[in-house]
Amino acid sequence: MRPLLALVPGEPAGVGPELVVQAAQCDWDADLVVFGDAASLHRAAAALSLPLVLHRAGETPATPRSLEIVDIPHPHQVAPGTPEPANAVSVIAALTSAAQACLDGRMHGLVTGPVHKAVINDGGIPYTGTTGLLAAHAGAEVVMMLANPTMRVALQTVHLPLREVADRITPDALERTLRIVDAALRLQFGIAAPVIAVLGLNPHAGEDGHLGREELDIIIPTLERLRSDGLHLVGPLPADTAFLPGKLAGFDAVLAMYHDQGLPVLKHADFANAVNISLGLPYPRVAVDHGTALDLAGTGKADPSSLFAAIRCCAQLAARQADA
Ligand SMILES: NC(=O)C1=CN([C@@H]2O[C@H](COP(=O)(O)OP(=O)(O)OC[C@H]3O[C@@H](n4cnc5c(N)ncnc54)[C@H](O)[C@@H]3O)[C@@H](O)[C@H]2O)C=CC1
Numbered sequence: 001m002r003p004l005l006a007l008v009p010g011e012p013a014g015v016g017p018e019l020v021v022q023a024a025q026c027d028w029d030a031d032l033v034v035f036g037d038a039a040s041l042h043r044a045a046a047a048l049s050l051p052l053v054l055h056r057a058g059e060t061p062a063t064p065r066s067l068e069i070v071d072i073p074h075p076h077q078v079a080p081g082t083p084e085p086a087n088a089v090s091v092i093a094a095l096t097s098a099a100q101a102c103l104d105g106r107m108h109g110l111v112t113g114p115v116h117k118a119v120i121n122d123g124g125i126p127y128t129g130t131t132g133l134l135a136a137h138a139g140a141e142v143v144m145m146l147a148n149p150t151m152r153v154a155l156q157t158v159h160l161p162l163r164e165v166a167d168r169i170t171p172d173a174l175e176r177t178l179r180i181v182d183a184a185l186r187l188q189f190g191i192a193a194p195v196i197a198v199l200g201l202n203p204h205a206g207e208d209g210h211l212g213r214e215e216l217d218i219i220i221p222t223l224e225r226l227r228s229d230g231l232h233l234v235g236p237l238p239a240d241t242a243f244l245p246g247k248l249a250g251f252d253a254v255l256a257m258y259h260d261q262g263l264p265v266l267k268h269a270d271f272a273n274a275v276n277i278s279l280g281l282p283y284p285r286v287a288v289d290h291g292t293a294l295d296l297a298g299t300g301k302a303d304p305s306s307l308f309a310a311i312r313c314c315a316q317l318a319a320r321q322a323d324a
């Protein structure tokens with residue numbers, strides 16, 4: 001089956017629109033429908049001197065490469081590199097409209113470009129990230145996992161102050177995360193008996209309780225309980241050596257306790273080809289790994305590889321879900 005994927009450019013003053021225009025020049029194992037602002041895409045195409053033809057649902061495409069769009073105009077003029085909080089409402093509307101289309105079965109998966117969290121909040125909309133937005137919209141518990149050809153890294157906690165991280169690592173939360181990651185690796189990625197490495201929170205995984213007790217009190221008992229349920233879990237491992245290539249080769253995924261414990265390693269290994277996958281949603285959602293790159297917006301210098309990898313990954317996940 002040929003999937004139909006919703007594609008949302010994200011922050012219009014960032015690199016999202018120009019990356020979508022570049023995606024429109026390519027052939028994919030999926031059909032793409034953009035949920036976003038047509039004017040921003042035309043502006044980005046002109047800046048990059050690339051052709052772009054758009055059509056609405058029901059219109060006959062003028063060229064074979066014409067891209068279908070659900071036009072969600074931004075209320076405020078877009079200037080590359082200078083986000084406008086007044087556009088937050090339409091940035092979020094594009095995401096929720098595309099997500100609803102996936103929930104309704106009109107789309108088979110969702111690919112998203114980068115969104116600027118501070119700009120959305122400055123626009124008066126509480127927002128810690130698209131993963132949380134989609135989870136609330138679908139009423140699902142969702143785990144963020146980034147992946148590139150070298151590794152998969154899931155996150156126990158994501159966008160919160162470091163001061164709050166330890167309090168969020170509870171036996172229930174850890175168990176829910178590990179069950180979601182294990183199920184996704186089996187069902188979405190076709191790994192029959194996935195091995196998940198779990199990092200400790202503290203240096204040296206707590207050094208037997210001398211450098212913190214979260215490993216002894218929370219992580220080890222939770223892993224033991226889940227192992228008796230058949231999950232293949234390694235750890236808690238000291239984070240500083242868990243990513244050594246010889247170790248990493250034995251893991252299907254690594255669960256990091258917080259954002260900057262896992263993501264710098266993954267992005268250092270391969271920033272260009274990494275994607276961000278939401279595990280636990282009823283439909284596949286894959287995002288770029290990078291942010292809005294306001295410094296590059298409108299220059300044509302942004303690397304489209306992550307968006308391209310996200311489209312390929314989402315198409316594969318959607319096709320697998322349809323066949324299941
Ligand atoms: N998928 C998403 O929606 C993501 C959104 N963000 C948001 O983006 C905003 C900016 O975040 P930053 O920390 O500045 O990260 P960033 O990823 O936007 O930029 C970091 C550096 O990487 C470069 N870069 C980013 N994407 C690139 C590309 N495609 N090609 C070449 N170079 C690229 C930028 O020029 C910059 O030097 C924040 O609001 C953040 O929350 C960050 C990561 C992911």
Ligand SMILES: NCC(=O)COP(=O)(O)O
Nearest residue numbers: 128129130131132276287
């Ligand atoms: N660090 C990942 C990131 O910022 C993107 O997260 P989300 O917006 O996809 O939840």
